[in-house]
Amino acid sequence: MAILVxxxxxxxxxxxxxxxxxxxxxxxxxxxxxxxxxxTVLENPNTRVVKASILDLTDEEMAEHVKDCDAVVSCLGHVPNLKGIFGKPRNLCTDATRRLCNAIEENDPPKSVKFILMNTVGIQNHDLGERRTLLERGLLTILRYTLPPHRDNETAAEHLRSVVGRENEHVEWCSVRPDSLIDAEVSQYSVEESPVTGILSGRSTSRSNVARFMTELIDDADLWNTWKFRMPVIMNS
Ligand SMILES: NC(=O)c1ccc[n+]([C@@H]2O[C@H](COP(=O)([O-])OP(=O)(O)OC[C@H]3O[C@@H](n4cnc5c(N)ncnc54)[C@H](OP(=O)(O)O)[C@@H]3O)[C@@H](O)[C@H]2O)c1
Structure with missing residues (x-):
């Protein structure tokens, strides 16, 4: 398969x-x-590297890069320093999601393309009426108004849910929600529809497990059919 990351x-x-x-x-x-x-990635004959800042690409270039892809994955995130958090582009994840999905649609591919967004457990899935405690709601409101990356993650997921939607002819999507990210080896993990233990439970998610789950979403048609158009929460077991 051809996959753009x-x-x-x-x-x-x-x-x-x-x-x-x-x-x-x-x-x-x-x-x-x-x-x-x-x-190992750079020297692999199956790797094609385009050097560009994603949001600087023209619509035509974007369409060319997603052409013939079976899946597109966004692992973008704001660099955790003052410039990355408060500087431009404030809507990095949202704008990349919107433009990549538009580019897929523009190409009118013969079969739908999987779009996987790496997001966060701090984002609510409004399809489910997920409940939050008073403390969680207060914290998320503060984050929304003080931390642009949090708002960006919210609007990126919302773009998939409400603009790309479930009836899209060309794009099927999944917004993966890890808890606090840690660097550790692949291990047992659980995937849930919603954050069953709340978002302040101190649960962690290995980045390698997120990568494993996203790889399986691409490779395993049954797993994809289970989670497409949903926002699975992934946590280490
Ligand atoms: N930290 C947590 O505990 C946590 C928990 C759940 C979810 N998340 C979310 O998980 C996602 C990824 O996390 P991570 O730790 O794997 O991310 P990361 O290591 O910070 O990687 C961020 C990626 O985004 C790229 N990027 C940043 N600013 C860019 C810009 N202006 N233009 C183009 N590319 C840009 C970086 O490219 P360069 O190498 O060029 O900088 C890098 O490839 C983020 O959306 C984050 O919000 C984080």
Whole structure:
């Protein structure tokens, strides 16, 4: 399969690309700099690297990069420093999601393309009427108005849910919601429809498990059919 990964130089994106290459997929990445890509990825004949800042691409270039892809994955995230959190682009994840989905639709592909968004457990799935405690609601409201990346994650997921929707002819999507990310080996993990233990339970999610789950979503048709158009919460067991 051909898969485009954006955010491939990130901590999760790198693991995802390595796992996908291990399964002999053809991987395309759009990166600002390839310096953070492992050598094994750069030297793999199945890797195609485009050096560009994703939001600087024209619509035509974007359509070219998603052409013939079976899946597109966004592991983008704001760099955790002052410029990354409060500077531009404030809508990195939302704008990339919107433009990549538009580009897929623009190409009028013969079969629908999987779009996987790496998001966070802090985002509510409004399809489910998920309940939050008073404390959680207060905290999320503060985050929404003080931290642009949180708002960006919310609007990116909402774009998939309410604009791309479930009836889209060309895009099927899944918004994956990890809890607090940690760097650890692949291990047992659970995937739930909603954050059953709340979002302040201190649960963690290994980036490698997120990469594993996203790889399986791409490879396993039954798993995809289970989670498409949903926002699975993934946590280490
Ligand atoms: N931290 C947590 O506990 C937590 C929990 C749940 C979910 N999440 C979410 O998980 C996602 C990914 O997390 P992570 O730790 O794997 O991310 P990460 O290591 O910070 O990687 C972020 C990726 O986004 C790219 N990027 C950042 N700013 C960009 C820009 N302006 N233009 C183009 N690319 C840009 C980076 O590229 P460069 O290499 O070029 O900078 C990198 O590839 C984030 O959306 C985050 O909100 C985080």
């Amino acid at each position: 954006v955010g491939a130089t990130g901590k999760t994106g790198r693991l995802l690309v390595e796992q996908l290459l291990g399964k002999n997929h053809e991987i395309r990445v759009i990166v600002r700099s390839s310096i953070n890509l492992p050598r």
